[in-house]
Amino acid sequence: MDIREAYLNFFASKGHEIIPSAPLVPNDATLLFTNAGMVPFKSIFTGEVPRPTPPIRTSCQTCIRAGGKHNDLDNVGYTARHHTFFEMLGNFSFGEYFKKDAIAYAWEFVTQVLKLPKDRLYVTVHESDDEAFALWEQHIAKERIYRFGDHDNFWQMGDTGPCGPCSEIFYDQGGEHFNTPEDYMGGDGDRFLEIWNLVFMQYERSSDGKLTPLPKPSIDTGMGLERVTAIMEGKFSNYDSSLFMPLINEVA
Numbered sequence: 525m526d527i528r529e530a531y532l533n534f535f536a537s538k539g540h541e542i543i544p545s546a547p548l549v550p551n552d553a554t555l556l557f558t559n560a561g562m563v564p565f566k567s568i569f570t571g572e573v574p575r576p577t578p579p580i581r582t583s584c585q586t587c588i589r590a591g592g593k594h595n596d597l598d599n600v601g602y603t604a605r606h607h608t609f610f611e612m613l614g615n616f617s618f619g620e621y622f623k624k625d626a627i628a629y630a631w632e633f634v635t636q637v638l639k640l641p642k643d644r645l646y647v648t649v650h651e652s653d654d655e656a657f658a659l660w661e662q663h664i665a666k667e668r669i670y671r672f673g674d675h676d677n678f679w680q681m682g683d684t685g686p687c688g689p690c691s692e693i694f695y696d697q698g699g700e701h702f703n704t705p706e707d708y709m710g711g712d713g714d715r716f717l718e719i720w721n722l723v724f725m726q727y728e729r730s731s732d733g734k735l736t737p738l739p740k741p742s743i744d745t746g747m748g749l750e751r752v753t754a755i756m757e758g759k760f761s762n763y764d765s766s767l768f769m770p771l772i773n774e775v776a
């Protein structure tokens with residue numbers, strides 16, 4: 525399966541416009557590199573530029589996380605899932621759909637298109653987000669829904685900008701393959717692999733830390749292409765997947 529194409533076509537079938545990846549160096553004084561799929565759409569979330577028609581989009585954005593708020597550099601070489609350059613698949617709603625549809629779409633894609641087994645899936649919500657918890661309960665047993673605090677379940681692109689509570693989907697790669705003390709839900713190990721983050725964009729954070737509600741509650745999601753590819757190919761490291769091995773073999 526071509527995962528990029530499957531993702532973009534799935535969201536196109538739900539009315540999203542497919543947008544090409546924006547440059548890695550954004551036109552944004554607060555960021556050195558594009559660090560998430562939502563970066564090119566920041567000014568739409570904040571209402572600085574008008575909502576496009578249709579107000580829902582999907583993309584596969586190249587990202588770099590090698591500094592700033594989202595810095596994966598120190599994890600490279602220590603985990604099977606971190607690298608500084610990656611591709612993020614995302615779907616975005618600028619004041620159109622919100623939590624209910626974002627959750628339903630993600631579940632449909634993961635279980636019906638990727639066909640990942642439900643008994644391997646877990647989700648997390650912000651500890652205060654009873655609404656997201658109740659929406660997830662329509663799809664998955666409540667024992668598989670975890671509540672975490674701001675550190676894990678509140679997302680923002682940088683020190684300032686659009687942000688909000690988030691909900692993440694995890695895939696259990698199995699205790700037979702990963703059994704360090706960090707291999708539990710919420711731990712730093714590779715067993716429970718975060719594959720998709722659904723951000724419920726509700727606020728804009730200003731430089732004094734203040735949160736101001738966005739003009740319209742919106743959706744920003746990010747699914748890691750390299751992590752999902754490794755899972756789909758039965759590999760336990762992103763680097764063993766077909767996204768990396770041809771490059772590694774060529775260099776070798």
Ligand code: GLY
Nearest residue numbers: 560721744745746
């Ligand atoms: N914008 C969502 C994420 O990067 O996780």
